[in-house]
Amino acid sequence: MAERAVISSDPLYLSALASLGASVPASLKTLVTHNSIAVLPFVNMSGEPGQDHFTDGLTEDIITDLSNVPGFFVIARNSTFAYKGKPTDVREIARDLGVKYILEGSARRSDKRLRINVQLINGSEGGNHIWAERFDREIADIFQVQDEVTQRVVTAISGKLADKNIVARSRPSNLEAYDLCVRSRGKWDISRSTTIEACADLERAIQIDPNYCEAHSNLAVSLLHGWLIWGRPQIPGRAKALVHAQRAVEIEPGDSHARAILAYVQLYERNWDEAKLQLDAAVRLNPNDAHAVALTGELQFYLGNPQAALAACAEALRLNPRPPGGYFWTLGMAQISSGQYEEAVASLRREETYGTGSREALIAALALASRISEAQEEARLFLAANPNWRFGDLAANSPFRSASIGQPFVDGWRLAGLPD
Structure with missing residues (x-):
């Protein structure tokens, strides 16, 4: 298994997680591994905005292929797509995401042809170009091109022919x-x-x-x-x-x-x-599958293992430091279960998740943190969108392994005045 950036196991990492956003705090990274890479969204050069989905899909598939290479550390799609359409300084991006290499490129698709330009850059050591290549093929060869890009990148980084290290995926x-x-x-x-x-x-x-x-x-x-x-x-x-x-x-x-x-x-x-x-x-x-790691946190929370859930959330955020809101939703629920109510409020009020269904958990966190008036205001907003909601919905919709695991939420909702 590859070396990984080491995540602090002491309680301080929770407050560090709350500050994630523009970059991964240095306190969460003690090591940038050699075989670490982020793939930036490829640029659509076709002149047709409708082809964005194809170019994005190409990028996503290359990320998936690289993430399956044993010994590699690959940043997840959500985090690299945060840079889409923005001016890029690969050295800054490499520093923010905690990786050594950056892969960037462009794609042009026509009815029958596909042209892809890619370049691999050492972002942590001055932004030097390691390798670049153009692929000009029939559109039907797209999956072969994806495989070739992955092989060339792995070879350039590891210094070894990559064929035997690539995990074949069904196409x-x-x-x-x-x-x-x-x-x-x-x-x-x-x-x-x-x-x-x-x-x-x-x-x-x-x-x-x-x-x-x-x-x-x-x-x-x-x-x-x-x-x-x-x-x-x-x-x-x-x-x-x-x-x-x-x-x-x-x-x-x-x-x-x-x-x-x-x-x-x-x-x-x-x-x-x-x-x-x-x-x-x-x-x-x-x-490297950040979503699978995040789901592990969700499962552990519903099993009643909040500390295991928090550890999984930390690793998921390392793999995907600019994640979708569900990561912070899971983190906030695990923090409530472990009695860290103020930390939960910070997680559940993040822009990525605030105002979604996670408001349900935020109400409980605020009430348990003795911030009753704020909890009541969030409850008012929640009920305006969910007028028929009752405590019984917890049992109906949430897969807690036992009722006791969900009890802190019930306690918080009662304090906030939500209906039984």
Whole structure:
């Protein structure tokens, strides 16, 4: 296993986590590893804004391929995409993200051709260019190009031929199915309507290519969020989510993303042991999978192990220092469970998550921190959007392994005056 930046294990790291944003605090990094890299969003050179999804998908797939290389430390997609469309100083980015190398590039797609320019830069040692290359191919060769870019980067960094170090991933058999899947990525976290769009696109992708692993995984999480977050009917969405998550793992047992999504679905089915089994496998297969590590924190919280949840959150934030709001939501809930109420308020009031469903947890954190008037104001805002909410929703929607694990939240909600 690769050396990793060491995360402080003492309680001070919690306050450091609360200051994450523009950069990773130096107190959280004692070591920049040799085989560490961040891939910046490739620039769309086609002149068509509608091709952004293709260029972004290309970047994401190269990140995934590199993250599967044994011994490499790879920053997650959310954190590198924070630099999209902004002036870049690779030395500053390398310092902020705690990596040695930066990969950047551009792509131009036409009906039949694909041109990709890439360059590898040593960001931590003056910004020197290590390697650069242009790939001019048929569009149908996109997956081969992704593999070649990964191999060249690994070879340049490790000084060894990379062929034997690359973990092969299953690829779709049809470019239209790939486009549909790429277009759907992340839509399940935006709104109810975009989640419905994602489901339609992914169902079409699966019709075209029934053995497309990622399409099944992404459809599973879209269906799950449909009923869990966006109020769509649980029947038949809930059962279909499990079917597609299981199918993805059947197609590609070595895919960490598929394993993590199956774990996520199993958690909300209250199959805790199966969820843990799948998450352990996901992290073992790909220690760089920040979402799998963050989901481990969520699972440990619902199992009643807040310290294990906090440790997982710390590692997830190291891999993904500019994460989506769900990371801070999980962190805040674990902090509440461990009695660190002020830290929880700081986490749950972060811009990334404040005002989403995490307000439910923020109310409890404020009340337990004896900030009753603030808790009551947040409760007013929460009830305005959720007028029928009751304590019983906790048992209905949250996969706590036992009622006692959720008791601190109930106590906080009572203090804030939320209805039984």
